[in-house]
Amino acid sequence: MSAAHQGDPRPLSPHLQIWKFHATMVASIMHRATGVGLYVGSFVLAAWIISAAMGRSAYDFVFAAMMSIPGQILLFLWTLAVTFHFANGIRHLMWDGPRAGFSPKTASAISVFNFAFSLLASAGLWAIAYFVKGGQS
């Protein structure tokens, strides 16, 4: 503790290393991590839309990259990030708007729910993508 802090009665937040593991902490860290991940993922979204405007050969190139095995793994991570950031983002809106869900039990339960939602919704989206017949060309 440096001299500048002495005599300052305000409580200090605990240092990062002595935080106990809890669900809301993981949800908070993942909200930021998925946010940054989605920023990077938006480059792929942009490439996909812009290539469609450029023509068939550009589109086929980008689409083939997205549908390759590494591409599909990244897309799956992207769906996990979208669904988690979406669910946890709604929780943030409930915190900031109606100020609901602040009690520790509720907050932890919603954190766990958000992770489960992310896994189930991503699995559901990929199941639709694989098994429900879409349009052809």
Add this chain to the structure above:
Amino acid sequence: MSASRYRTPLANARGLGSAKEGTGHFIKQRVSALALVVLVPWFVISAVLSVRGGYANAIDWMSQPLNAIGLLFLSGAAFFHMRLGLQVVIEDYIHKTGMKQSLLILNSFVAIGLFAAIAMAVMKIWIGA
């Protein structure tokens, strides 16, 4: 002995702290989030259902007026929200002034540039259809 000893009475009355702003950022982040609550599920489900199967399907989908305008709304709200979000991340972790300012400027250029490029692509497909 309070810190306000060094501040003018006007600064104390305004009570804005050293940053002078932040409420606007907070509100913008949440209003764009509200738009994305609607737009993101629409896009993800549409993309999964309608856009599989290659170029012709993608063009068909993007040239529907509602889909085209939905994509403009989605990319507008998303890049606006992303720029605000990454700005906070940069401000939290990068403390060297030059690097911080450079990354903040780059963040703005990337977000606005990608939005402009996507908007142009969507308009081209929609008008050209």
